[in-house]
Amino acid sequence: MEPKHSAEMSRLLDKQNHALMETYRAMSHELHKLQVEEEKIMQKLYELMSVEGLLPKRKKERQPEKAGESTQENEEQEP
8 A cells, every 4th residue: 555545544544433432432421321310210110119019028028037036127137
């Protein structure tokens, strides 16, 4: 390849690389925003389901209490 063409090709590849990196950064930022939004929505859903009593009971809660354990200790284990 001629030096003129290789210099042009190098500039073109640099421009494409820059454009791709900018696009990657923008998409990565948008993905992070969506993940944060999803986390907030899931927390709200959990709160709503908890208030409505729609969450399944844990297996530990269904088992009879062991001797020496209080109900308060079981409640502290919940998230």
